[in-house]
Amino acid sequence: MRDKGVDVTAESVAVVISVCAEMPIKCEIVHGHVITAGFEKYIFVRNALISMYGRNSAVEKAEYLFSGLESKSIVSWNALISAYAQSGLCEEAYSAFLRLENLDDNSTVRPNVVTWTAVIDGFAATGLHKETTLELFRQMQFAQVLANAVTVASVLSVCAELSALPLGKEIHAHAIKTLMDKDILVTNGLINMYMKCGSLKTGHSLFERMGFRDVTSWNIMITGYGMHGFGDGAVKNFYHMVNSGVKPDEITFVAVLSACSHSGLVSEGHEIFNQMTKEFQIEPKVEHYSCMVDLFGRAGLLQEASQILKSMPMEPNAPVWGALLNSCKMHKNTDFAEETASRIFNLNAEGTGSYMLLSNLYASSGRWDEAAKVRMSARTRGLKKIPGQSWIEVKKKVHSFSAGKGLDLNMEEVYGVLEDLNLQMVMESCVAEGLLEQADAKEEYACLLW
Incomplete structure (x- = not known):
């Protein structure tokens, strides 16, 4: 010009x-x-x-x-x-x-709608202050400002993270009423919300009715099946996606490999990992190697998991070593765990997860002194374990509670129920352990007779 x-x-x-x-x-x-x-x-x-x-x-x-x-x-x-x-x-x-x-x-x-959406989307994107995101959306409705597709998708993502299914259903009804349910951004948000909230049938139904599916739509389905332990469903959707002419991306492979890992589908996961470079020309990133370490490790194939680590073209980071350490804890392999933990500590990782895993492994083996030393080492480095947090929605209000946090109004009853449930689980665990001991004794007696 x-x-x-x-x-x-x-x-x-x-x-x-x-x-x-x-x-x-x-x-x-x-x-x-x-x-x-x-x-x-x-x-x-x-x-x-x-x-x-x-x-x-x-x-x-x-x-x-x-x-x-x-x-x-x-x-x-x-x-x-x-x-x-x-x-x-x-x-x-x-x-x-x-x-x-x-x-x-x-x-x-x-x-206006852009102003409200910018604030709501900002809170939703950070993953923090989830309750604030929902409260802002309610205020937006009271202000009679009509939400757009971006607003609805942002709020649905928070509903998915909080498993706030009732609110998610309300937003679904709102999307239908305002003719936004055909927008692919909203539809993907709805499927993601239903899948993460455990309503797999509804999520699958919405997915099947989509006129056009992008790679995000397929990734949501694969992730949804995988996170609920349906690895076969995740793998099936992966191949359905490929056969439909949609090229998988890096996120797709993280989702399907993670699903294989949590469902014990070792051969399927290994084959899909090999297809990344051979068929789709996607170079594996550190996240994909982490999935493979987890895949072999969870199956008890610690040598194979270690070999994956050694074959990585980049330097393994703390999450990759952490995947191997978690597998060591699962299979109570202390020798492997000590070597792996030392690698993580040398990386000066900020999280306490590795310290807790190794400490718990020592404790389960009766090595209390070593367990105490690991915890002391974490404290010496100034590391603090972030307490887990849970949410529950009651009468359209989201309540959060965590260890060491003061009780909110009317939360005493919730903690009372939790204590009862915990006691019941402990009792059932003791019964299960007793039955296992009886089974072991019977097996030993049978061997002696033989």
Whole structure:
């Protein structure tokens, strides 16, 4: 355009900036061209620059440009809030959202669907403050702002993580009512929610009714079957996907290999792993090798798992060694575990999982001194175990509880039930151990007679 001598307008510059926001380039270079051409004073150009800096995690520069605006439109606010959200700064995004909400009554600028979606999607993407995401969605509905496909997909992802099936069903009804249920983003979100919540039949039914399935649709199905222990279903869907002409990606192979690992499908997983490079020209990443180590390790083939580690073209990281250590614990192989744990400790891994695994393995073998030393070593390094957390939805409100956390209102009854269940499991475990001891004694007696 410039070579042909056509005058560049502010509108065309704004379009170019929006494209640059999606590319790994130097934002300052683009910004410099805008200043040189004299277009920085235009509000829509500044808005585009704020978005560009936000998508490249240069939040301070986005803030600077926003603060310099004399008149801030809803697009300006949305650009800033999105910049925070895309950088994982959810609290800052929510704070800016509240500032926008609390503008004086004379202002015509109010949060719209893009504003709400940016904040909701930001909280959902971080995986933290899941309850906040759902509460914001409810507030959005009370504000009578109609959600779009991105909003619905974000909330569905949180429902999937929390196993909030009743709320997920409500959102499904909302999607049907607003004619969004045919949008592939929403449909994938619905299938993911139903599969992760254990409603495999409903998830499969929605999948079968899809007019078009992308690679994400297939990945969701494979992951869903795998996480519930239906490795055969995951493998079947993998080959169905390939036969349908959809090329699997790296995520597909992580999903299907993980499913094979948790279902003990060693030969199937090994064959699929070999197909990655031979048939689909996808070079295995560290995640795929980790799945293979786990696959062989869980099956008790620790030598084969160790061989996979040695054959890796990259340096094994802590999760890969952790997969082998977990298998050592499962099969009570202390010698293998000690060597593996030393490798992890040398990597200065931040997590406490490996320490706990080795300590528990020592404890199960009656080696209490070694178990205590491992735990002390973790404390010396300043490592703390993050307590597990659970959620439950009661009357459309999500309650969370974890070890060492103060009881919420009316949570005493929940903990009482948990104690009863724990006692019952301990008793049943003792009974099971007694039966096993009796079986072992009978077998030993039979051998003596023989």
